[in-house]
Amino acid sequence: MLTDAYPTTLYPFRFRRLAPDNIVAVSETGDHIFLNDSTLSDLVHRFANFSAPQIAELKSKFFLGPPGGTPGLRRLISSRIAAKHETVLSGPSLHIIVPTLQCAHSCRYCQVSRALDDEGHTMSMDDLDAACDTIFESRAQALTVEFQGGDPLLRFDLIRHAIERIQTRNIGEQRHLRFVVTSTLHQLTEEMCQFFKAHKVYLSTSIDGPEELHNRNRPLPGKDGYERTLKGMSLARRIIGVDAVAALVTVTRNSLEYAETIVDQYVDLKLHDIFLRPLSNYGFAVKNAHALSYSHAEFAAFYAQAFERVIYWNRQGYPLREVGASIALNKVLSTHDGGYVDLQSPSGAGLAAIVYNYDGFIYPSDEARMLAEMGDFGLRLGKIGQPLAQVLKSPVQRDLIQASLGRYVPGCDECAYRTYCGPDPVNTYGRFGTTRAPIYLTDHCQRQMWLFDYLFQKLHGEDEDFLNLAFEWAKPNGG
Incomplete structure (x- = not known):
């Protein structure tokens, strides 16, 4: 007492x-x-x-x-709070380059309205060089450069040029570099793999579950998308290494009945990360929403069933991490924030991540450039080649920051999870045409609120094995 x-x-x-x-x-x-x-x-x-x-x-x-706290205690509390915001205060660390919009797939849920031809849908060499140079204007010491599309492997020449230019520049800069290429892997060749191995490039792809479901979600004329992705994965693992490829799931209405089967498929493929992503309201996903979408309650039921299957496999001795839960647990259990863009306050869009698009413009996030593909250019930050400092002081970026300060956003200001989360103004803009719609109406808020509730209930009620797993996942690098 x-x-x-x-x-x-x-x-x-x-x-x-x-x-x-x-x-x-x-x-x-x-x-x-x-x-x-x-x-x-x-x-x-x-x-x-x-x-x-x-x-x-x-x-x-x-x-x-x-x-009032002692001076030492005040410094400790301030440093703990600052650690939660470090990734949005040290300059953009994730730099996404979109060299081309070309893609052979016509995925019904695709966030990007992809192009079938090269004309007008590929980045110029001048813009590519400028984007590579702008990356080093960030103060961040650790830089991830990710190539997206379309399918960027269709322009491997641009990927090669960019990586070589960035690494040459880094001889003097001495930053910690990480390269990622997001692709179907259908165009992957031994030559590409040898280059990626030499330059320590990681690959990311999509695997939506078993073959029938994957091909239904990601159709090709030959109905062999799944087979070709696995062939590319096998090639990458043989040449680059067993951990060369990561994969993620996009959950459609077709996926809801396959919760356990999808997880089992990742185990069969010897993958150790699975990211159960809901649909996004961009590109083809909007046009096909009537056939693909579902309620929040339906997704929550799917996720809970799939998550329990993930836990099952861990208890069988097979390490498998659900990435969404890992991101949330990092927020809750670690003093060092992993820097996931969508859960920052202020938003990591622009501050932690930035996109150099094939069209010659800079956007604050992947979702923002997707809105541009739908004809809404309201979230453009500037043109490639402008000084990064100028881009980050643009009116659009200032608005994104102001709209994402949870302490001052009604609904976020008193939320128990405010320390772990933050408004997603890009998502809000995409749905409502403004960055300041009531937070409780946004998909982002409803989804993250449910996830934190779900994980806290498990942290409170589960056994020591789950707690050990949760702390392992919570490490900033994902365990």
Whole structure:
């Protein structure tokens, strides 16, 4: 029990009810505790009656402390809070280059309205060189350069040129570089693999589940998309290495009945990461929404079933990580933020990630350039070749920052998960035509609120094996 010799006061916190008599409370530093109605009341009104171990825990998680805090404690709290925002304060670290919009697929859910021809849909060499040089104007020491499309392997010559130019420039810059190519892998050759191995390039692809489902979601005239992707994956693994390729899932209405089968397919393919992504409201996905979309409740049921299957395989000794949960758990359990763009406040769009598009313009995120493909250019930041500092001071970027400061956004300001999350102004703009629609109406808010609720319930109720897995996933590099 506390005495007057050690004055202690209650520090600000927010809380959320997960179930009857099950409450999670989150301090300003992002530390959390589980309470019931009685202990919540005691914390607010009678915390002096807590036991010494309870008081120690509450102090260690910054729910209690000396009035006003000591200088050392104030610095500690400030540094803990700053660590949650480090990735949006050190300059863009993810640089996405879109060398071409060409792609042979006509995926019904595609976020990009892809092109079948090269004319007018490929980046000029001058813009490519300017984009490569602009990357180094960021203050970030660790730089990821990701090539997207369309399918960028259709213009491997541009990928080769960009990587060689960036690495030559980096001899003097001495940054930590990471290269990723996102592709169907259908055009992958031994020559490409040898180049990627020499330059430590990772590959990312899409595998939506078993062959029939994958080919239905990602049709080709030959109906062999799945077979060709696996052939490319096999080639990359043989030449580059067993961990050369990562994959992700886009969940359509067709996917809902395959929750466990999709997870099992990733195990069969000896993949150790699975990213269960919902549909996005861009490109062909909008045109085909009537056939592909589903309610939030339907996706939540699918995700929960698939997640339990992921846990099952881990308990069988097969390491498999669900990337979305890993990102959220990093926010909750780690003091070092992994830097996922969509969960930053202010938004990582532009501040942490930036896109150099084939059309010669710069966008704050992949979704923003997708809106441009749909005819809405309202989120353009500037032209490739402009100084990065000028681009990041543009009116569009300023608006994205202001609209994503959760502390000042109604609905976010009092949310228990504000420390872990933030508004997604690009997503909001895409749906409502403004960056400032009511947050509770956005898909982003509903989806992330549900995910944090779900994971906190599991953290509160699961056994030690799950907690160990959660802390492993929570590491900034994903475990």
